Amino acid sequence: MSTQELRVGMVGYAFMGAAHSQAWRTVNRVFDLPLRARMVAIAGRDTSKVAAAATRLGWDESVTDWRELIARDDIDLVDVCTPGDSHCEIAVAALRAGKHVLCEKPLANSVEEARTMTATAARARIDGVRAMVGFNYRRVPAVAYLRELVANGRLGAIRHVRAVYLQDWITDPQFPLVWRLQRDKAGSGALGDIGAHIVDLTQYVTGELITGVSGLTETFIRERPLPAEASGLSASAGNGATPATGPVTVDDAALFIARLSGGGLASYEATRFATGRKNGLRVEVNGSLGSAVFDLERLNELEFYDATVPGPQQGFSRILVTEGDHPYLSAWWPPGHIIGYEHSFTHQIRDLIEAVAVGADPSPSFEEALQVQLVLDAVERSAGAGSGWVPVAAPTVQALA
Amino acid sequence: MSTQELRVGMVGYAFMGAAHSQAWRTVNRVFDLPLRARMVAIAGRDTSKVAAAATRLGWDESVTDWRELIARDDIDLVDVCTPGDSHCEIAVAALRAGKHVLCEKPLANSVEEARTMTATAARARIDGVRAMVGFNYRRVPAVAYLRELVANGRLGAIRHVRAVYLQDWITDPQFPLVWRLQRDKAGSGALGDIGAHIVDLTQYVTGELITGVSGLTETFIRERPLPAEASGLSASAGNGATPATGPVTVDDAALFIARLSGGGLASYEATRFATGRKNGLRVEVNGSLGSAVFDLERLNELEFYDATVPGPQQGFSRILVTEGDHPYLSAWWPPGHIIGYEHSFTHQIRDLIEAVAVGADPSPSFEEALQVQLVLDAVERSAGAGSGWVPVAAPTVQALA
Amino acid sequence: MSTQELRVGMVGYAFMGAAHSQAWRTVNRVFDLPLRARMVAIAGRDTSKVAAAATRLGWDESVTDWRELIARDDIDLVDVCTPGDSHCEIAVAALRAGKHVLCEKPLANSVEEARTMTATAARARIDGVRAMVGFNYRRVPAVAYLRELVANGRLGAIRHVRAVYLQDWITDPQFPLVWRLQRDKAGSGALGDIGAHIVDLTQYVTGELITGVSGLTETFIRERPLPAEASGLSASAGNGATPATGPVTVDDAALFIARLSGGGLASYEATRFATGRKNGLRVEVNGSLGSAVFDLERLNELEFYDATVPGPQQGFSRILVTEGDHPYLSAWWPPGHIIGYEHSFTHQIRDLIEAVAVGADPSPSFEEALQVQLVLDAVERSAGAGSGWVPVAAPTVQALA
Amino acid sequence: MSTQELRVGMVGYAFMGAAHSQAWRTVNRVFDLPLRARMVAIAGRDTSKVAAAATRLGWDESVTDWRELIARDDIDLVDVCTPGDSHCEIAVAALRAGKHVLCEKPLANSVEEARTMTATAARARIDGVRAMVGFNYRRVPAVAYLRELVANGRLGAIRHVRAVYLQDWITDPQFPLVWRLQRDKAGSGALGDIGAHIVDLTQYVTGELITGVSGLTETFIRERPLPAEASGLSASAGNGATPATGPVTVDDAALFIARLSGGGLASYEATRFATGRKNGLRVEVNGSLGSAVFDLERLNELEFYDATVPGPQQGFSRILVTEGDHPYLSAWWPPGHIIGYEHSFTHQIRDLIEAVAVGADPSPSFEEALQVQLVLDAVERSAGAGSGWVPVAAPTVQALA
Incomplete structure (x- = not known):
């Protein structure tokens, strides 16, 4: 070492x-x-x-x-x-x-x-x-492997992307007003918190950018008790007889449809009101030669449909992305031994350290993240203007003096 | 008898x-x-x-x-x-x-x-x-059972509906120009053919109506060979050295987001370009007390999440909707013996015969189908006008003299 | 016609x-x-x-x-x-x-x-x-297709077969003593009723015979109320204050391990006490080049693992066996439109009519069924003699004068 | 701390x-x-x-x-x-x-x-x-939770256990003769390596002991190249033109059927020749009131069938065992964020440290492991003696002076 x-x-x-x-x-x-x-x-x-x-x-x-x-x-x-x-x-x-x-x-x-x-x-x-x-x-092995498949042309021309990130941790109206529900702290609700992930992830795996959107947002519960204490995604409301409440100032859910730079169509949904979905990030990509599905709740798996194999045996293959010939995994455990959520952070830091060591720029860069921000901003503007189409341009960046 | x-x-x-x-x-x-x-x-x-x-x-x-x-x-x-x-x-x-x-x-x-x-x-x-x-x-037992669950309040207030109808029978650009791809015969493409099903089905199971939409349509392959012969959803192109071609005049795919009369949000997608999806009608409904998922490729099953059972044992239950206490099924086979696509038509006719016999109005009525038509029409108008929001009103019907 | x-x-x-x-x-x-x-x-x-x-x-x-x-x-x-x-x-x-x-x-x-x-x-x-x-x-398309895959060498040498047929219709001790629970009518319990199916099916798809067994049987509920009325797999007990009861004279469950003629190992289980399994016939075959899984509750699907494709993309493919290039299916509905349990009977009669018309012997013949009977008989004898190994020979048949 | x-x-x-x-x-x-x-x-x-x-x-x-x-x-x-x-x-x-x-x-x-x-x-x-x-x-949260369910009577009387541990890392005959394939180092093959896990796990979750067995073992590939280098479950053979070979002295696969102390029946299979199964430990338990299924390749999930809920809504629930009210998980991540294989070791050490600190005996004790050993020994003896029944008694332990 x-x-x-x-x-x-x-x-x-x-x-x-x-x-x-x-x-x-x-x-x-x-x-x-x-x-x-x-x-x-x-x-x-x-x-x-x-x-x-x-x-x-x-x-x-x-x-x-x-x-x-x-x-x-x-x-x-x-x-x-x-x-x-x-x-x-x-x-x-x-x-x-x-x-x-x-x-x-x-x-x-x-x-x-x-x-x-x-x-x-x-x-x-x-x-x-x-x-x-x-x-x-991006550092979940199945996601990195999906990007490889697309980059190698295994899916052909991308026709459709459908991406959802579904959670349910605030369906209870008594769940308190934590910082993630306040615009001044969080900037945005489901859209910025989890919608950002699926915008980035789908652009990453397809290698294409969103060129325009039409969107919708909603806040189902507009007033919540002030929190006594909170951490992570759990919290409890204060115990007073009539707890003080405050306004929820971010979206509970956001939906939008989009066009991709390669000519495909895409749909996105981010919500904290999908009862039963705990960390339900699910992405499906359909191309002219194949399709793939990723589900974060089963992050060690990738479903891949290869339309180039003989017709009768075509089907969605459940690939267990846990083998030594899959991204990141030769360093971990034997075949079929699954990894968890936290490993994505270890992989992220691995890539960051390597970039720093060799003097390369790590990805995703701030510029890439700014582009995601521009997409989310376009969604909010569309939602605020009758869902009309809002184009999204790639950011132009000038180095600050 | x-x-x-x-x-x-x-x-x-x-x-x-x-x-x-x-x-x-x-x-x-x-x-x-x-x-x-x-x-x-x-x-x-x-x-x-x-x-x-x-x-x-x-x-x-x-x-x-x-x-x-x-x-x-x-x-x-x-x-x-x-x-x-x-x-x-x-x-x-x-x-x-x-x-x-x-x-x-x-x-x-x-x-x-x-x-x-x-x-x-x-x-x-x-x-x-x-x-x-x-x-x-509507007559698939799992769909009828889902409607019962919603009607009995088991899902609570409906927050989200997401519905897709995915097929892939025309991904090959050489697939010929059958009548379903011509506006004068078919009226519409994926939107009217299969999109109509998910609009009707989701309104049926939720008991709510779509009140407005924002949509997008696309025709990926705009010119196709003229057909030699065709039936059902299969066909072959003519054999000439350079087969004559003609323009596709309907949509290959349509996406839209919507609001429901009960305050929920919904998304819809109908496409014939989802490689690997053969008859992929999939509907998920999230309510304040529970959720459910239906998939036509597994039409004997319904996934149901009951958020009222004790927390640690909550999960999506795969209900095999094949039992005598499920809709329509006491007339068929023993437990767990599955039925097929065609049975939905037998059930439809069963209900029609009973309505005729007792002098009742069968459902879905022409009026209900007109309302579905109005939704699809709104989607086309939104898609033609920058995806802007188009409200949908329930039809008012006056008996023709 | x-x-x-x-x-x-x-x-x-x-x-x-x-x-x-x-x-x-x-x-x-x-x-x-x-x-x-x-x-x-x-x-x-x-x-x-x-x-x-x-x-x-x-x-x-x-x-x-x-x-x-x-x-x-x-x-x-x-x-x-x-x-x-x-x-x-x-x-x-x-x-x-x-x-x-x-x-x-x-x-x-x-x-x-x-x-x-x-x-x-x-x-x-x-x-x-x-x-x-x-x-x-045998006439379920996915089963016929699995046989084709094995016959074409796609699974290689068969190493393992594991087959279960799980039902739960008599878990209630008050379920009455229908004819299927009486040895003089039914001959055998779960073993002969549903065990027979998995013995035949696995021998059919592998093209190999069982050469010996070691088995175990059990009757969990030994006394049941006499039936008032019964049909199919449902029935109700008599309504008397203290209903008369009678002895269950067949097995509720049977398990056995076996060797196959090609050198592989196999396990079998037939039971009517697998709570939650309604018609749970499930067969997995592992060969040196691939594996396959069939589940009767999802009879339109076959899982196939092809170990000859590049390592990183290997996985169990969920093949929707509903297409025109799959056995029996060109006569039915468009892609992805599923069929049901009853269709296996229609296919069986189709094959029978064709055999009769051309003067060929239909399969499975009585001789094949006798061989299945010999396997079940060996299981009963093993179970009755301390689970010791009982070899099974292929039947020799002499035409009756 | x-x-x-x-x-x-x-x-x-x-x-x-x-x-x-x-x-x-x-x-x-x-x-x-x-x-x-x-x-x-x-x-x-x-x-x-x-x-x-x-x-x-x-x-x-x-x-x-x-x-x-x-x-x-x-x-x-x-x-x-x-x-x-x-x-x-x-x-x-x-x-x-x-x-x-x-x-x-x-x-x-x-x-x-x-x-x-x-x-x-x-x-x-x-x-x-x-x-x-x-x-x-035992320390996988879903396994610990399954034990709780059984212990709380939620499955009722245990009727059936079926357990397999399926791997495929030596299906290639050229895979070398690593220590796990040599009796003097490993003691046993699939039986002792992975069969031991399912014996322990099923006895742990049911709270019952195996009282007798009838078994079968097989070595499919009896001679293998000597290894150049090996670690974990991967290795490569030596590069010589004709590599030296040696005999495989352990079982490649073992199957056995068993009776449980509570009157139920059980089946077990451990193999390294199940093509496509990487770390396929799968256990199903059927009781009079419910059933459950655990699969190590999806170790964050437990399927639970509750036969006490109203009939029409019964089904196998896929419980995502990732929540704060599940065993071990309040210390980890928010809802739905999955953990991996390695976490079971962290939990094991957590329990060990707590036992040491309070002066309690940790479990599984050596005595419990000896009982597992006695089961495996009985399987080998049965397999060596025509699969005849071999009873297994709980160990009697006398402290060594």
């Missing part, structure tokens, strides 16, 4: 912080990499909580101001795991200080912020500073 | 004619009904072909003009199985002659024709003449 | 009688055959019940003694649908009278009777009289 | 060593436990390889003789991850030295060794020294 280190500082220690920490701890134990990650420090506002998190998650120290991480010389990379409202400030400061940045999705809460961040990253790139966005599902 | 007869004349003997004939032959063998169907005569233009069809399909005689069926006294009901362009003329004539009518979907090729037919049916109803439309999938 | 007739008489009108009648009524409507089936007469002991059955099921007349069918000149074929205890007497008499015979499985209630029937059939064959046994599942 | 440590030494660093290391590294990061695992030292025979393994897997130091671990004062627990032929010597030495022991399954390569180990563990228990066996699949 390499003795050269990549020294990491992380901001945030909730759900994403825990997932990223697991990845930083594990990546060099499984993959043979040119740099060895060192978990130097974690930043959070509450002194005792962040200290406990550091101990629990395996960071050498904790600090209470993320600016400390940026000011230090012994940190090479800043991993941004906070809610979207602080991404821009932290990432821009880090990049300007010459730190590589891994930023959780969505890149920002507004297109304007995303543009700023992208321009900053373009400037930093000139100095060899790397910026990457955490669309971790 | 009853000795009183319901004397039937049928027009058309292709795919739908064969399916309906199988049902007319079988219905009294399986169900105990107040009337006994008698297959009196079948009408078609080609003398020898229609005579062969009569022998093969089990009709007592054949005639070469459908008007003969209407003129005869020994026919009580006319079953219209022709392409959509002749539905209006035949059905209106039959109803005016006092014959009950079963008309295949789509009701007509235009809203105008559908309105005429609906008004005629309303007038005929006053005289006890019955009119029904062949949305046969 | 041919005008030459095959005149049929049937004995029995319960579950199997209804299924066979549906097939006789339908076969010439769907398949183009050299003979046209004529449903001449049905025999049963109760005058009014058999008359009602004739009307309902579509037979021209009814008689109260099966010997009448055999004595008549206007009957060419006798279809035996009674419980197993009368198969031998009826089939032997019919064959000796020169009638072709279709006999429901199991061939007989004892090996001795099966031997008599087989010898009689061998003698009749000399005179051009045909005998066939109703292992209808 | 506790500051009190549990100091661990591990023997072996191949597949199991890597899996256990991942668990030791992770357990305190995810679970809040009374002791903190410290990965003190790892033992292996090759100096440089074990040193590299220590660095890679996260152990503070490496040693080349496992006896060093036992001699040291700074080690509290020895984790035995070697092949089965050394389990007895190492575990006995460790227990006698007062070290807690976690021993991989199978407990030993012979019943005699297993008895010695069990007696030693019984003696050590008196002094508060703990011994546990690594049947890690």
Whole structure:
């Protein structure tokens, strides 16, 4: 194993912080990499909580101001795991200080912020500073393998994409008003939180871009109790006889139809009201030569229909994407031994470390994430204007002076 | 078994004619009904072909003009199985002659024709003449059972419907220009042919109506060889060195998003370019208390998620809808013995015979089919106008004098 | 359609009688055959019940003694649908009278009777009289297609077969003592009723024979209420305050392991106590080059694993066996339109009619069914003798003088 | 997090060593436990390889003789991850030295060794020294939840268990003769390696013991090339023109039928020749009130059939066992975020640490593993004696003086 280190500082220690920490701890134990990650420090506002998190998650120290991480010389990379409202400030400061940045999705809460961040990253790139966005599902082996299949022409011309991301964690009207339901913190609701994933994932696997959309959004429950305490995607309402309530300011669900740059049609749905669907990201791609289906709740599998085999034996094959000849998997367990959600983060960091080590730009870049943001913005604008068609152009980026 | 007869004349003997004939032959063998169907005569233009069809399909005689069926006294009901362009003329004539009518979907090729037919049916109803439309999938036991579940409140408030009808029989650009690809014969492409089914089915199971849509249509292959011969959904192109071609004048695929009368959101897709999907009608309904999924390729099953059972044991149950306590099934085979596509037609006729016998109006009525037509028309208008929102009003029907 | 007739008489009108009648009524409507089936007469002991059955099921007349069918000149074929205890007497008499015979499985209630029937059939064959046994599942298209795959070497050397036939219709201890639970009527319990199917089906698809077995049987509920009335697989117990009971004299469940003539290993299970499994016949075959899985509750599908395609894309393909290039299906509906349980009977009769017309021996012959009987007999003997190994030899048949 | 440590030494660093290391590294990061695992030292025979393994897997130091671990004062627990032929010597030495022991399954390569180990563990228990066996699949949340369901009576009386563990990693006759194919190293083939898992798992979830068996074993490929190099379940043969070969001395496949202590019947199959099945452990349990199915390739799911809900809505529910109210899962990710194979080891160590901390005996004990060994031994004896019935008695254990 390499003795050269990549020294990491992380901001945030909730759900994403825990997932990223697991990845930083594990990546060099499984993959043979040119740099060895060192978990130097974690930043959070509450002194005792962040200290406990550091101990629990395996960071050498904790600090209470993320600016400390940026000011230090012994940190090479800043991993941004906070809610979207602080991404821009932290990432821009880090990049300007010459730190590589891994930023959780969505890149920002507004297109304007995303543009700023992208321009900053373009400037930093000139100095060899790397910026990457955490669309971790790209690193699920079955997704990476699907991209390979499409890139190798195995699906032919893409005719249809249908993508849904279905959850049900707020169907109960008594579920409290957590930060993810507030526009000022989260920027957007289901659309930005989980819709962003399927926009990125489908563009990634097809290698095509969305060129226009027509959309619809809805907030089914418009007023919710204020939360007593919350973490991750679970929370409880306050216990008062009549708990105080507040307005939900983001969408509960968003649907849109789209056209792809290659001439195909696509549909998207993101919702937190699909009872029974827990983490139901499902994508189907139909091409002129074949089709494929991916389902995150069965992330070790890919269904592939090959229309070039003899007619009578054509069918959707359930490929168990767990073998040594599948992406990322030779480093893990024997055939058929499945991996979990968290492994996508380990793979993400593996790719990031390799990019940093060889001086290449990691993907997805801030620019790619900005383009996703532009799609989501177009959906919101369409939904706000009678679902009329809103074209989406690829972003043009100018490096910030 | 009853000795009183319901004397039937049928027009058309292709795919739908064969399916309906199988049902007319079988219905009294399986169900105990107040009337006994008698297959009196079948009408078609080609003398020898229609005579062969009569022998093969089990009709007592054949005639070469459908008007003969209407003129005869020994026919009580006319079953219209022709392409959509002749539905209006035949059905209106039959109803005016006092014959009950079963008309295949789509009701007509235009809203105008559908309105005429609906008004005629309303007038005929006053005289006890019955009119029904062949949305046969309503009679799949799993679909009927899903409607019961929703009607009994088991899904709660409907939040989401997602419906697709996916086929792949014309993905090959050399597949010829059959009548289903010509607007003057078929009225519409995937939208009217299979999209109509999912519009009807989802409104039927939810008991709600679509109140507005935003849509998109596409014709991927715009020119095809002229057909040598065709039947059902299979055909072959002419053999000439350079076969003559003609323009495809209908949609290959149609997508739309919609709002439901109860406040829910819905998405729809109908396509003939979903490689690997043969008869892929799939509907998912999410409600505040539960969800359900139906897939026509596994039509003996219904997936049901009951959010009212204790949390840890919640899951999508694969109900094998083959038992004696499920709709229609006590008349068939023992537990777990599955039925096929054609049984939906037998059930349809069972319900029609019972309605005729007791003097009740069968459902779906022409009026219900007109409403489906209005939805499809709205989709086409939205698709033609930048996907902008097009509201859909329930039809108002005035009996034709 | 041919005008030459095959005149049929049937004995029995319960579950199997209804299924066979549906097939006789339908076969010439769907398949183009050299003979046209004529449903001449049905025999049963109760005058009014058999008359009602004739009307309902579509037979021209009814008689109260099966010997009448055999004595008549206007009957060419006798279809035996009674419980197993009368198969031998009826089939032997019919064959000796020169009638072709279709006999429901199991061939007989004892090996001795099966031997008599087989010898009689061998003698009749000399005179051009045909005998066939109703292992209808061979005619499920997916099963026939699986046999083709194996015969074409697509699975390579067969290593493993695992077959179960799971039902649950008598898990309730109050389910009454119907004829299927009485040794003198049924001969055997789950073993002979449904175990026979999986023995035949697996030998059929692999083209190999079972060469020895080690088995186990059990009767979980040994005493049951006497039935008030019963038909098919449903029944109700008498209503008396303390209903009379009687002993269950057959097995509720049977398990056995076996060796195949090609060197593979096999396991079998037949039970009526598998809660939730309604008609759960499931067979998996593993060969050196591929594997396949068939499940009767999804009889339109076959899972096929092809180990000769490139490693990363190997997987179990869910083949929808509903296409025109699959066995039997070009006569039915368009792509993806599924068929049901009853179609296996129609296909069985199609093959029988073709064999009769061309003077060929239909399969499965009585000899093949005798061999199945020998396997089941070996299982019972093993179970009765400490599960020790019992070899099974292929039957030697001598035509009865 | 506790500051009190549990100091661990591990023997072996191949597949199991890597899996256990991942668990030791992770357990305190995810679970809040009374002791903190410290990965003190790892033992292996090759100096440089074990040193590299220590660095890679996260152990503070490496040693080349496992006896060093036992001699040291700074080690509290020895984790035995070697092949089965050394389990007895190492575990006995460790227990006698007062070290807690976690021993991989199978407990030993012979019943005699297993008895010695069990007696030693019984003696050590008196002094508060703990011994546990690594049947890690008990700690898969879906398996633990299934045990709860059975224990709470939700399945009623157990009628049937059918369990298979299917792999295909040696179907290629050129796959080399690795240690798992040699009786002196591995003790047994598929039977002991993977058959042991399904014996333990089914007894664990049902709470019943196997009381007798009748079995069959087979070695399909009896001679294989000697290996060049091997690790985990992958290997390559030597490259010589005619590679030297050696005899396979273990079973490739084993099948057996059994009776359970509660009166039910069971069947088992373990094979490495099930083409297409990679890690296909599948267990179905049928009870008088319900059934359940577990499949290791979809280890985040449990199918549960509840026969106590109203008839028409009964079906196998696919429960996504990923929620906070399922065993072990409140410590991991939000709803629907799946875990992988390796998590079972983390859970195993969680339970072990808790047992050590509170002074309780962890389960599965050596005695439980000895009973599994007795079952496997009975299968081999039955297979060697014409598949005759071999009863299995629960072990009687006397603490070794």
